[in-house]
Amino acid sequence: MSKFLFVVPPFFGHISPTLSIGASLIAKGHEVKWFGVAPLSDSHIPAGGEYIYPEDDLVEHHEELKKILKRQDDGPACSGPEVMKLALEETYVPIARIMMKGLGKFADIWKPDVIINDCITFAGALCAYIKGIPCVTTTPVPPDVMGDTANSAPKIFEWQENLIKGLQREFGVHGDEIVIHSHKMNLVFTSEEFAGAQDPMPHMKFVGPVKGRPNHADFDWERLEKAITPKVFVSLGTLLVDIRKEFFGKLITAFANAPLTIVAATNPNIFEQWPENFIVNSFVPQAELMPKMDAVICHGGFNTVNDTFINGLPMLITPIAYDHFHTAKLIENAGCGIKIRYKRLRIEDMKKAVFELLENPVYRNASLRIKETFIAAGGNDRAVQLLEEFV
Numbered sequence: 001m002s003k004f005l006f007v008v009p010p011f012f013g014h015i016s017p018t019l020s021i022g023a024s025l026i027a028k029g030h031e032v033k034w035f036g037v038a039p040l041s042d043s044h045i046p047a048g049g050e051y052i053y054p055e056d057d058l059v060e061h062h063e064e065l066k067k068i069l070k071r072q073d074d075g076p077a078c079s080g081p082e083v084m085k086l087a088l089e090e091t092y093v094p095i096a097r098i099m100m101k102g103l104g105k106f107a108d109i110w111k112p113d114v115i116i117n118d119c120i121t122f123a124g125a126l127c128a129y130i131k132g133i134p135c136v137t138t139t140p141v142p143p144d145v146m147g148d149t150a151n152s153a154p155k156i157f158e159w160q161e162n163l164i165k166g167l168q169r170e171f172g173v174h175g176d177e178i179v180i181h182s183h184k185m186n187l188v189f190t191s192e193e194f195a196g197a198q199d200p201m202p203h204m205k206f207v208g209p210v211k212g213r214p215n216h217a218d219f220d221w222e223r224l225e226k227a228i229t230p231k232v233f234v235s236l237g238t239l240l241v242d243i244r245k246e247f248f249g250k251l252i253t254a255f256a257n258a259p260l261t262i263v264a265a266t267n268p269n270i271f272e273q274w275p276e277n278f279i280v281n282s283f284v285p286q287a288e289l290m291p292k293m294d295a296v297i298c299h300g301g302f303n304t305v306n307d308t309f310i311n312g313l314p315m316l317i318t319p320i321a322y323d324h325f326h327t328a329k330l331i332e333n334a335g336c337g338i339k340i341r342y343k344r345l346r347i348e349d350m351k352k353a354v355f356e357l358l359e360n361p362v363y364r365n366a367s368l369r370i371k372e373t374f375i376a377a378g379g380n381d382r383a384v385q386l387l388e389e390f391v
Contacts, residue, residue, distance in 0.1 A: 002391045003031045005112035006138075007103060007124030009095060010038030010069060013237055014118045016303050017140050017189050019213035022049050024380040025387065035106060035124075037065060037099050043216055054102030061098045068094060075321030076243055076342065081156070083321055088160060092120045093167050096180075099123035100171060107131055113391050122164070122180035126171060129179040136390060137182040140189050141302050141323045142330060143197065143204060185390055187383055189306060191373035194334060205386055208377030209306035217283040224279060227261035230294040230358050235265040235286070237301035243320070245270045247342070251297075252278070254347045260354070263289065295357045297350075299342065300324030309336060309370045314363035316353045318342045335366035 004025055006018045015036070022032045023046035034045065035052045045051050058065070068091055078086055100123050107115070107127055117124020119139040128135035164178055173179060185203050188195070192206045200206070224231070234251060236244060244266055255262055256275035268280040286307055290296075296308040297316045305327055308315050315337035319328040331337040338353045357363050378385075 001029045001031065002113040002388070003110065004033075004387065005107070005110065005115050005124075006032070006034045007099070007115060007117045007121050007127070008034055008036045009092075009118055009121045010036060010065070011120075013301050013303050014120065014140050015040070015044075016213055017210050018116065018118065018138060019044060019046060020210040020380060021138075021187075021383050021387075022046050023212045023214070024210075024384045028384060028388070033110065033112075035099075035103055037061075037095060037102075038069075044214060046212075046214055052106055054106065057102035057105070058098065064094065065098065073243075078321060084156070087120075087322065088163060092122055093163060096122040096126065096167055097170070100127060103127050104131070107133065114387065116387075117182070119181060119186075122167065125180050125182055126168065126173065128182075129173065130171060134390065135182040135184065136387065137186040138189070139186055142190070142195055142326050143186070143188050143200075144195070144326075185386065187386065189302070191370070191377045193373040194309070194330060194370050196330060196333060205382075206377050207383045207386070208374040208379050209310050210380045210383055211287055211310075212380060215285045215287065217281065217285045219281060219285055219289070220279060224261070224263070224289075224292065227277075227279075229259045229261050229277070231261045231263060231292060232295045232297060232354060232358075233263045233265070233286075233289060233293045234297040235301065235304050236299050237304065243342075247318075247345075250345060250347055250350065254350045255354075258351075263293070295354060297354065300327040302327060305331070306374070309367050310374050312364060312368040312371045314338075314357040314367055316340065316350070316357060318345055334370050336363055336370055337367075338363070 006022060008015045008018055025032050026046055026048040032049045033052055037058055039053055040051050071090060075083055103123050104127055114134050114136060115124050115128040116136045116138055119137055125135050164180055168179060183203060185205060188204055188206045189209055190206060191208050236247060248266055252275060257277060262278045264278055264280045265284045267282045274280050290307045290311045293313055295314050298304045299320045300317050315331060317328045317331050317337055317339050319325045320342040328339040332339050340349055340353060
């Protein structure tokens with residue numbers, strides 16, 4: 001049996017699929033641990049696994065980490081180039097610097113057979129390269145979200161390369177090779193068809209959505225079962241705290257007392273009162289909920305996108321920032337949803353789009369076609385097989 005170390009960022013959307021794969025690896029008898037720079041409740045970790053939070057090594061970085069996490073709320077107000085700067089220069093690279101000391105120590109102590117780094121958690125692959133540990137990357141977003149900047153925006157590409165090479169030099173890795181991702185294997189949690197991947201590189205393995213992470217969120221199932229109107233799930237993910245009141249305020253105006261049941265994943269306390277046809281929970285058992293839904297509204301977080309289409313549901317996507325716009329384009333290309341940019345989200349347009357999704361079968365049929373490609377990609381079984389063969 002082998003020892004797998006997942007190196008993850010402080011963003012639950014990126015952690016979530018690794019928990020599902022980790023649970024499957026543990027079930028096969030492997031040792032699995034996770035390493036991150038933000039606390040994570042043990043309730044999220046599969047039985048038999050362990051989350052390593054090197055608190056002593058992070059004391060001097062607490063304020064910097066708080067600023068980095070708070071800065072993510074600025075994404076919706078940023079232009080495209082500003083978002084790129086926020087992501088790479090102000091988030092991913094600083095987190096890598098913060099992570100390297102504690103990660104290096106733990107790798108020396110535990111001696112993993114494989115380090116699995118999330119695609120924005122550069123420290124994982126960098127540490128693996130320095131210590132000669134085999135490395136796999138996981139990608140829970142569209143794999144070409146940054147586009148072909150080498151050809152389309154050479155100045156931006158040069159800036160990206162210089163930033164990454166500068167980080168690598170700080171830790172003694174010189175030369176032109178980029179080592180923040182694995183060049184041996186990259187597990188991508190979607191299908192080639194949905195991603196629009198043409199001639200992907202051999203190390204890019206499209207395994208589709210994965211499932212099975214622990215989720216102990218309470219939910220009023222009895223109330224949901226009594227609902228006789230079409231059910232629409234709504235989520236803004238775990239980030240973007242500052243715009244929640246505005247977004248869900250529009251949702252209330254659009255659908256209060258409409259012939260729908262709205263299941264909203266958000267803090268109920270943002271409003272004193274919610275309409276009778278709204279079921280509101282801060283956290284929900286999303287994977288269990290989705291088969292009972294008829295449509296989904298979300299900003300484009302890839303876990304919710306995957307949960308939507310693996311259940312053959314249509315989606316209204318309201319892209320806000322980061323990779324959301326690229327994901328929205330994929331959804332439009334596949335024909336399984338409608339896009340309305342968040343900044344242009346008008347209440348009447350939202351109402352019209354949701355009822356179009358519910359009443360026009362073309363969207364659900366397109367989603368069912370994507371579902372088949374997801375199933376064919378293999379999911380957990382394929383991911384585990386690839387990792388076991390990699391060791």
